[in-house]
Amino acid sequence: MWLGKIAKTEIVLNDYFLLLLGVYFLLGVLPQALLLFISVAWHEVCHALVAYRAGLPPKSLELFPFGGVARFSVPLAFYPLKEAWIALAGPLGSFGLALLAFIWRRLTGIEADWFSFFLQANLVLGFFNLLPGLPLDGGRLYRAWRTFQVGAGQATWEGGVLGQFWAVILGFGGLVGFFWGIIDLQSVILALFLFNLAATEKEAWPYLFWRQFWRTRYGKGEGILEEARWLAASADQPLGRIVRRFRPGKHNLVAVLDGQGKICGLVGEREILHALLEGRWAEPLEKLLR
Structure with missing residues (x-):
């Protein structure tokens, strides 16, 4: 009312x-x-x-x-x-x-x-x-x-x-x-x-x-950031869960782990963000490995 x-x-x-x-x-x-x-x-x-x-x-x-x-x-x-x-x-x-x-x-x-x-x-x-x-x-x-x-x-x-x-x-x-x-x-x-x-x-x-x-990162233009933030995730983790751990103002990098806990690749935040913008929230992290 x-x-x-x-x-x-x-x-x-x-x-x-x-x-x-x-x-x-x-x-x-x-x-x-x-x-x-x-x-x-x-x-x-x-x-x-x-x-x-x-x-x-x-x-x-x-x-x-x-x-x-x-x-x-x-x-x-x-x-x-x-x-x-x-x-x-x-x-x-x-x-x-x-x-x-x-x-x-x-x-x-x-x-x-x-x-x-x-x-x-x-x-x-x-x-x-x-x-x-x-x-x-x-x-x-x-x-x-x-x-x-x-x-x-x-x-x-x-x-x-x-x-x-x-x-x-x-x-x-x-x-x-x-x-x-x-x-x-x-x-x-x-x-x-x-x-x-x-x-x-x-x-x-x-x-x-x-x-x-975007306000704290790319809204200010491209450039090298002063600080990186490393994350580790298993290859089968969905992208939507990983992005919740991202922090604005830092460059987020994800180390992809296999079943034995070994690093099998690295994925940058840009690849993850572009995948999410395409609606691929449930896609596993391993799909982004080259």
Whole structure:
């Protein structure tokens, strides 16, 4: 559901959030639903404010019950430091709102259930989003850290895998809680959404890899690079798996090993990259040996 546009950013309410608000209305807890909306919206506003400050305004913000997804015209993975600050802004904003609510309760002595819900919702939003897995904020912090070590593509793949891992844990815990009558199936549905979003993030890794690779290498012109990076792989390894180990900014060379572990040839990154551009991702490395 499209809510409107603030500056250059469109605000969208996810259908699952709408369903949750409807369920809360039917259960007679509409104030809690509105407080949840305020908490999530504030969480995303904090992201957007820091993003605008960093010169990377989001195109849209989609609000989910556990947070939101900001979409940018330029991948944040190419700006790891900025991505880290933008990602951290959301949980810090949620914790700050929870702290203000706690201080207000101590000053006024208010003990209403809806107020406790508001405080707890912000704490849950803050801590849940710090889990290290995409598309959560913790996953973006993890990607920003790993990008310096393995590049944006591999870091995105790892973050997506971690996101799916936490989704499985959440779904399993939800099923156990439902079986024992502790909670409803809401966490299971949430886990399915998180798993799907993590899979979508993970699918972006080839694009991020190629774009970063060409920007840091051949986009600056041909020439002799100062540093080479050696890899070793068995002859039957598919090219798509090998390229994940490539690092932008270094010249990647692959030593091809036979069944006895002996080097039977060398393959340069150019041959592998050209083969991948032709769609030969599953082709074994030995096919490139001359």
